[in-house]
Amino acid sequence: MYYRASLIFLFFFSFLTSFRAYAQDPNYVYHNCPNTTTYTRNSTYSTNLRTLLSSLSSNNSSYSTGFQTATSGQGTDSVTGLFLCRGDVSPEFCRSCVAFVVNDTSNRCPNEREVVLYYDECIVRYSNRNILSTLSTNGAVVMSNGQNITSNQQAQFRDLLLSTMNQAASEAADSPRKFDARKATWTAPQSLYGLVQCTPDLTRQDCLSCLQQGINQLPTDKIGGQFLVPSCSSRYELYPFYNESAITTPQPPVSAPPPPGKGGSSSLLVVAIVVPIIVVALLFIACYCFLAKRTKKTFGTASAFDGDDITTAESLQLDYRTIQTATNDFAESNKIGQGGFGEVYKVIIVP
Template sequence: MLSIFTDANPLDIACSNTSYAPNSPFESNLKLLLESIATNTSQGFYNLSIGDDPNRVFGRALCRGDVNGTVCQNCLENARHEILKNCKTAEEAIIWYELCQIQYSYRKFLVMVYAGQYAEKWNNQWKSVSNPARFIEVLTYLMTNLSIEASSDPAMFAVGEVKFPKRKTIYGLVQCTRDINSRDCNDCLTGALGDLKACCGAREAGIIVNENCNLRFQLSLFYNASTRIALTYPTSTDGKWKTGMVVAVAFISTFVLVVLIGSYVVHLRRKKGAKNDEKRSQRGLLHELAGPISVSLTQEGDLVSSEELPFVHLAVIKAATDGFSDSNKLGQGGFGTVYKGVLPNGKEVAVKRLSRKSWQGLEEFKNEIILIAKLQHRNLVRLVGCGIEGEEKLLIYELMPNRSLDCFIFDSERRLQLNWNTCYNIIGGISKGLLYLHEDSRLKIIHRDLKPSNVLLDKDMVAKISDFGMARIFCENQKTANTRRVVGTYGYMAPEYAMEGLFSVKSDVFSFGVIVLEIISGKRNSGFYLTGHAQTLLAYVWQLWKEGKEMEFVDPLLMKSSSIPQVVRCIHIGLLCVQEDPAVRPTMSNVVALLGSESIALSEPRQPPFPVGRTIVLAEQPSTKDPSVCHDLTVSTLSPR
């Protein structure tokens, strides 16, 4: 039995919020592309583009590696009709069936970070297994080996099985699209396996689908083994396990050696009286981070660069920044100083030099690497490398020539360079970056310190969210978390976080709403009482909104270039985001949809929260204030009275 599903039932469909015009050249090109895909994908994979910019359409199709050409084309023929029916006028869409998938877009496909789809209607029907811990262990062994096999196979497809106690067999299948390389295929499958274990590791079957890779297992045979050589991994200890045992023994031996060396190093350092927390060695920190970022040390202690996140020697970074000269300083905050640099290959970068004696700086360093080393999105700043030598902890980012958002919206001269269209695109860019963090990345990430100084602008004024030192990962079904130590920046904190330590995706939504209102008004929320208009920016905009005078809230510099209905809609969305009750605030997917379509009705906002009594204790701040710095990166710890 190959499936419980027929070709008429897709596993999942995803359609973009952006639309093309009906009966447009784009629509004509799209229909031609889908028809071509359905008739030309005889070898299991096909990609092409039709038309010229701006009406060009990119498409690709993938059929499961164990089906023949006739089955493949029949599945794709059905898929092309369903994707048009379900994603009417969507500029981007993808549909997954058990035996095939089709994707199209107005832009060229890029190899992005893994973001899987949980095929809920399929996965939720399966029963739980009796021994989940052992089951997940055996399942991981099978799927990891299949992933290695598929990433090295020209067809990027592998099936296999492994014996499980009580005479059961786990059958597995993995596959990647053929337009990505071996390393990207393995990375994609690794991410999919993480999601598979999270959603279905204790069930009798599970499936995860993605743009670039798919992964599935089941306790009954679901693939056509005759078309491929199945990989079998028996659980007995006979000779068939010889290769696996060699690998296991080698791994365990290496691990034991590392532990012994690490223990010896710790012993020597304790004899010297070194403090455990403040003087962690380069070797110890690297071993601590080795899992998440795939780094290692040679026996001589030299750094081994990872293709994912290269380590750069301190001498190279010093040369790139001219010895961390003041002339290259871009900014300074509580965790350290940021410098402009030029690497030997000519690439311009921003180097964050974390405070040398700061434990918080070390924690932020770890957090940045663990959370964003693998995150890639148009609206997130990319981490391109790091360096650790002695007490030096350095993070290397892509350079943002226009620096941070606050340099524009709060500066009377640079704000003259902004028009409404630029501001609207910046608002949209921030919203899409947050949506990726909250819903579209493999990990649900809460930023916790979103503010204009942490939104950077590239040469085209594209907004990119930065500084993930405060960010936290949420589990798949986790809604909120609580902390006794509130860290962030006053003026952008949601009230439930500032006063009770409760944070969630809605905390970031609140911060986003404040930023939207600051962009429109050109005024800061914190310290707004000094203007004489109201106690806070939120109180001021609410007062004008109730009186029907919301256009008085808009910076006069934007009035000449603005669309009044669009500005009013953005003020409305901003007010919805800063509601006191987190449950009333929209999600970022709602926000992106509201910004993208003026036809979607908006609910009436309620009064934003009033400020409450608080004690502010600075966690760490720079010893001197650089007058050339246009933003303040100070991080505060707040505690309720």
């Protein structure tokens, strides 16, 4: 029991140690610093370079966005630089990666003016030329995993790889961070993982052009491959080499309404018919209520006025003989006009 607990403790301790080492030391991939242009240690360019690197690795740099540019000095001694962290790493790890690489420049490129250092998690680049917002595909590096895809699966794998990576390139070019990562099902339980990234200062077209160039040079018969140039990078593997939980999965598009002729027109017709029926019904009810109110007002409370006296219509009801006598048998001399219900006669009632 004690032996088993000791093994578990040792395993846990080794995991923490390796994790700590990973967190402190990013994975070196490649560096490119041609010695065509160099500087001396105590030169003005050297001073400007130290200022630039200090600015890139300062606490005020944009680690949350994963991208920062800087310029130091003027004229022929000016230096322009940038760092770019992989789109899935945290701001904290981005900061530690940049600090590590900045310190590593003096070891790998001690006196070159043109420098690019590639690490899995970040890159640092500087030059005596203006490198900002400018596409650069110089010094391309292509790497591959030594293991081949099975020969009878190579065509299928190539189609899946190119389709996945080209989709990622299109999404990356359209995004503000110029980054995209995604996976696709290969053979159960394996998935294909792909990642592409450009420096965010590139235009959409320059980013897409750079990524497409890299994708076309990836080894499609290997289980993993990588393409690196100063302005962009592309990589694929059959294992998750990036932090999947930090990648935002695109939401599926909202379903569009059915087009006319496939249920859409008939549905609209039914709605249109229902609406007129409701409108007609409401108009009918409104007219009925209005007429009912007018009728009640006219006949329910009608009054006859005789000077200052008010007599209700009910008390003015007379029989036919009384009316015949009062009008002198409907004599023409007592006729006073024509109404909506016929002739109107003057009635003389003798109390």
